[in-house]
Amino acid sequence: MKDPTRQRKEKPRDRGLTMVIDKGLGLGAYRDVIQLAGSYIDFMKLGFGTAVLTPVSLLAEKLRLSREADIHLYPGGTFFEVAYQQQGVQPYLDTLQAIGFEWVEISDGTISLSEQERIDTIQTARNRGFRVITEIGKKESGSTTPIRQLIAGFYRDMEAGADYVIVEGRESGKNVGIFDANGQLDSDYLLQVGEEIDHRFLIWECPQHSQQVHLFRLLGPEANVGNIAVGDILSVESLRRGLRSDTFYAFLPSPLRGGSRT
Numbered sequence: 001m002k003d004p005t006r007q008r009k010e011k012p013r014d015r016g017l018t019m020v021i022d023k024g025l026g027l028g029a030y031r032d033v034i035q036l037a038g039s040y041i042d043f044m045k046l047g048f049g050t051a052v053l054t055p056v057s058l059l060a061e062k063l064r065l066s067r068e069a070d071i072h073l074y075p076g077g078t079f080f081e082v083a084y085q086q087q088g089v090q091p092y093l094d095t096l097q098a099i100g101f102e103w104v105e106i107s108d109g110t111i112s113l114s115e116q117e118r119i120d121t122i123q124t125a126r127n128r129g130f131r132v133i134t135e136i137g138k139k140e141s142g143s144t145t146p147i148r149q150l151i152a153g154f155y156r157d158m159e160a161g162a163d164y165v166i167v168e169g170r171e172s173g174k175n176v177g178i179f180d181a182n183g184q185l186d187s188d189y190l191l192q193v194g195e196e197i198d199h200r201f202l203i204w205e206c207p208q209h210s211q212q213v214h215l216f217r218l219l220g221p222e223a224n225v226g227n228i229a230v231g232d233i234l235s236v237e238s239l240r241r242g243l244r245s246d247t248f249y250a251f252l253p254s255p256l257r258g259g260s261r262t
Contacts, residue, residue: 019043019226038069051075077107107135126161137168169205
């Protein structure tokens with residue numbers, strides 16, 4: 001039984017999204033990942049600024065493979081921030097469009113954007129035909145976005161045209177966002193945000209296994225998670241479906257908990 005919970009939706013999904021980070025997979029490895037786990041990947045992010053270091057022909061082929069698997073491939077926000085800092089947003093969007101990208105991430109984890117600059121950039125991308133993912137939070141160690149600021153930023157970005165908003169957690173999941181220096185997740189923060197934001201449109205960067213377990217137990221198996229390592233895709237999907245001990249009793253329907261095995 002692939003899904004003992006009997007609740008996991010197949011693609012295309014509107015919840016329970018998984019965003020995977022590609023830090024430099026070759027084409028053969030990329031094909032292997034899609035063949036093995038493509039059904040469980042909703043977004044694939046080309047981490048950091050790696051897109052500019054990747055041959056264009058290879059990017060185009062990754063895009064083709066991703067479309068066939070119903071995976072949204074897009075460049076990481078740092079690449080956008082470099083373009084913005086050099087006053088090159090329009091050339092940046094031109095380049096992405098020429099290669100064939102349909103999604104773009106807009107963030108200010110390293111640079112600083114005013115509220116109006118952020119809105120204008122989201123709308124510029126939308127007007128060019130892109131779908132937009134934004135990210136809220138700074139990458140600086142120890143940085144946490146106040147809850148009210150996160151909530152206000154989420155609604156500002158969505159109103160400006162964003163499809164999804166990511167909460168910064170970095171690749172490490174330590175000492176940033178909702179994670180302390182040891183990678184422990186702030187449950188109160190998560191639950192307070194959850195009371196005021198529709199989680200269908202919010203993606204929590206959650207790279208570590210213990211964090212994923214904690215988050216799914218708090219928000220349920222249909223929470224959206226990001227910055228998932230390639231080697232952890234099946235692990236995350238197993239957690240969602242009660243196929244790991246960590247979520248076995250939390251997510252399985254009551255008839256499967258204990259009792260008769262017949």
